[in-house]
Amino acid sequence: MCFAIGNASEPATLDPHKSTGTWEDRIQSDIFIGLTQSAADGSMIPGMAERWEVTPDGLTWTFHLRQAVWSDGVPVTADDFVYSLRRVLDPETASEYASLIFLIKNAEAVNSRKAPLEALGVRAVDPRTLEITINHPAPYLPELTRHHVLYPVPKHVVEKYGEQWIQPGKMVGNGPYTLASWKLGDNVHTVKNPRFWDAKSVCVDEVYWYPTSDAISAERRVARGELDINTDIQSNRIARLRKILPGYVHTNTWLGVTYLAFNRTPESQIPAFKDVRVRQALAMSIDREFITNGLLRGGQLPAYTKVPPGVANYKPSPGPYWAGWSLEKRQAKARALLAEAGFGPDNPLRFELKHRNSADPMQWTPALQSDWKQVGVQVALAQQETQVSYADYRVRNFQVADAAWVADYNDPTSFLDLERSNYGPQNYGDYKNPVYDALMAKADNEPDADRRADYLRDAETMMLNDAPVVPLYFYINKNLVNPKITGFVDNLMDHHRTRWMCLKGRQPAP
Secondary structure (H helix, E strand, O other): OEEEEEOOOOOOOOOOOOOOOHHHHHHHHHHOOOOEEEOOOOOEEEOOEEEEEEOOOOOEEEEEEOOOEOOOOOEOOHHHHHHHHHHHHOOOOOOOOHHHHOOEOOHHHHHOOOOOHHHOOEEEEEOOEEEEEEOOOOOOHHHHOOOHHHOOOOHHHHHHHHHHHHOOOOOOOOOOEEEEEEEOOOEEEEEEOOOOOOHHHOOOOEEEEEOOOOHHHHHHHHHOOOOOEEOOOOHHHHHHHHHHOOOOEEEEEEEEEEEEEEOOOHHHOOHHHHOHHHHHHHHHOOOHHHHHHHHHOOOOEEOOOOOOOOOOOOOOOOOOOOOOOOHHHHHHHHHHHHHHOOOEOOEOOEEEEEEEOOHHHHHHHHHHHHHHHHOOOEEEEEEEOHHHHHHHHHOOOOOEEEEEEEOOOOOOHHHHHHHOOOOOOOOOOOOOOHHHHHHHHHHHOOOOHHHHHHHHHHHHHHHHHHOOEEEEEEEEEEEEEOOOEEOOOOOOOOOOOHHHOEEOOOOOOO
16 A cells, blocks of 8 residues: 655655754654654654653653664664764754753753763663653653654664665664655655564555645645645635545644744844844734734634643743734834834835745735835845755844744743754744743743743743744644545644554555
8 A cells, every 4th residue: 555645845854863844754753763652643652662760850761662673673772762862962963953952961061062972861771771861850751752853763874874874775764664765856755664563553555755845736636646645735725625625624733833033143134133123023013813814714823922822831921012902003113113223214124034935935925025014114025945945044044034833842842942042053033042041941940830831931921022033823734635544633743654544444464
């Protein structure tokens, strides 16, 4: 049995320690499995770790690994996890996600070359027992360990082939599928891994992953039967598709936010972005309700905070000081702030908004351009392939960036850590506020969940008023799925692993 899946964009890499996109994660999660994994309903379940325990102080976690082998037959051991976590933190790897695991003891020091790799708080107690020591209590650690940056990679293969280890014929994984081929611009082909520990339960034999940046073209391919699934829908076509493709449309709450980031480095050539009045003016003058209700019409919600509603352990921030104002009042205040900063009809603020060429940004960026024109700002739009855009954002090759973030784990810190001064390339707005950092650190070390939530709320409110980034709307996940497919379960993580899917009336091959 073979599935064809439309997957939004071409992967930049299939190395789980170097990738950043959801379109890459979908493929990688079929090839690798971490200590924990996602069930069909998106919940966290045991993966390579069959069980785990934590010391009373919440700082030392012990994971007991199942007996499993890599796709080449070599046993997967705790040493592979130690090697992999050190590899993520090794500055030579240049992992964009290294900061995600700074909670591990000595991780930040290792990543900044202030400590050797061996100082990292991970060790193999024995071949099937892994110990991780962290800097502060983090009850969400098992949630985090299903993230691709914590996937194990095969030391014996990576060290043999170096950067070439991810090529077809060389790549080795521990998941239900292996990489068969990768034709750039066409497809990534994966096949069932007969050595996977639960191979008998895997129904789909092969998967072809196609980059589908054009959502309308992709929906036509779904209608013709050329694609079994497409991982996105142009939002304003959802209602129509429910009529012409009954049973295909899947939408669900998603822990994600679309936002803008201001480049405040000298390279941006827009020194005005260092002025908080300018950033606030641009943030408050946007008609979010028109974007969500007038253009997208898919169930998205206007965002005045960075953290979406429904995130666990979250006390909602009231948002920036202007969040409750009418659009008319906000735009009047925006004109006044811009005038105070030296901009007006005789000296308009001009800049470029760089955005992804995916379905939804193509709809609302002209509306953003119009909103800013109302307050005297002139904006040029520059669209790019999604992966190219994010590559530019990480090296700060933009003036204003359209970006999105989907939770790596279900906790407010998955969104708020991005604005920490030590977060690195994914802190696109280069926010550096020691008070914000101190509040986030207090939250890290606060055992009382209620007080922790207070610190996080205060930190978020401060950041929103500083406006290094501008939340626009909260996501829903949108998939087109052939009704013949079983095992596709809508969930707030939008995790749909192929190993759980099948076709009606079919069973896994013996």
